[in-house]
Amino acid sequence: MAQSDVALFAPLPVLTLTVEDQAGRPDIHVHAGSQGVWQARMLVTLGSSVTMCCVLAGETGLVLRHLLEDEGVTVKAVQGVGRNGAYVHDRRGGERVEVAEAPSDSLTRHELDELYGITLSAALDAGAVLLSGPSDHQTDEDAVPADAYRRLAADLRAVGKPVIADLAGDRLSAVLESGLTVVKVSHEELLADGRAADGDQDSLVKAMHQVHEQGAEYVIVTRAHDPLLLLADGVVRIVRMPRLQAADTKGAGDSLTAGVTATLARGGDVEDAIRLGAAAGMLNVTRHGLGTGDVEAVLKLRELVTVERLEPGADDTGAAGREAKVTPRDLAERTQGS
Known part of the structure; x- marks a missing residue:
């Protein structure tokens, strides 16, 4: 029996302080942040048990442990010698302004070895493993070396665990070398990595097939406001959903990855996984909290997600932009009684 549904490799979470406006007065929020944290938050929302494997260090690390555990995440942490990162954002004007x-701090060899060991141990007791990158605010590209991801993906596949990766750049290349179950990547990341010549659909589909040939069983590509693309069993599928009014688009891709991982950890198939993931990402954009949502709303939104085979030569770029946006009232009417 798995001790956790998902083992999550999230090496360096960060402490976030966000200033909001509340009736003309500053309202300060303190949370754990980073890609892995947002994924963990949505996984817990969807009812999955999560063991997060990370390094916690310094004053920020001490606070992060309490915040993560308060959100229902099981934390297996290496006690680091440096510090976890932190940032302050001001949202009182409606947009995120970095203050x-x-x-x-980059991981030492000893910290990385310990983190590797606790991740492998947690993974052996989990239904699936999610490999997440360091925070976007991590300026040192060598903070967590790409080769650590390669070795971890190889060992996890060797013991028969489904491995999902939400990575780009050298880290994506590294896990592909080892082989894994699912890669989720944005079209911007494919362009930045030189995997796609441009952002048109044909180029992205070609890049998806190349990523599959390099080691990913399934490939998911997000395209901002355009429909998602899924490559499974040699066939590209287009994933459509209503466009909701966006409060903050940041974190939507991480919610998508969480929904996919939650389904696969429970033995679901990839089409069920992409439907739940799309619904989780769709709801996340309506909220200011990253990786947040209501499980009942996500499950109802899942019924509005369609998955269709993408016929050769078809051009669905921009299709989402031609769909009417959905207001909260529309959403309530669509999901009533679902």
């Missing part, structure tokens, strides 16, 4: 940031 200050302090990146995490």
Whole structure:
């Protein structure tokens, strides 16, 4: 029996302070942040048990442990010698304005070895493993070396665990070398990595097939406001959903990855996984909290997600932009009684 549904490799979470406006007065929120944290938050929302494997260090690390555990995440952490990063954002004007940031310290060889060991141990007791990158605010590209991801993916596949990766750049290349179950990547990341010549659909589909040939069983590509693309069993599928009014688009891709991982960890198939993931990402954009949502709303939204085979030569770029946006009232009417 798995001790956790998902083992999550999230090496360097960060502490976030966000200033909001509440009736003309500053309202300060303190949370754990980073890609892995947002994924963990949505996984817990969807009812999955999560063991997060990370390094916690310094004053910020002490606070992060309490915040993560308070959200229902099981934390297996290496006690680091440096510090976890932190940032302060001001949202009182409606947009995120960065006030200050302090990146995490890079991992030492000893910390990385310990983190590798606790991740492998947690993974052996989990239904699936999710490999997440360091925070976007981490300025040192060598903070967590790509080769650590390669070795971890190889060992996890060797013991028969489904492995999902939400990575780009050298880290994506590294896990593909080892082989894995699912890669989720954005079209912007494919362009930045030189995997796609441009952002048109044909180029993205070609890049997806190349990523599959390099080691990913399934490939998911997000395209901002355009429909998702899924490559499974040699066939590209287009994933459509209503466009909801966006409060904050940041974190939507991480919610998508969480929904996919939650389904696969329970033995579901990839089409069921992409439907739940799309619904989780769709709801996340309506909220200011990253990786947040209501499980009942996600399950109802899942019924509005369609998955269709993409016929050769078809061009669905921009299709989402031609769909009417959905207001909260529309959403309530569509999901009533679902």
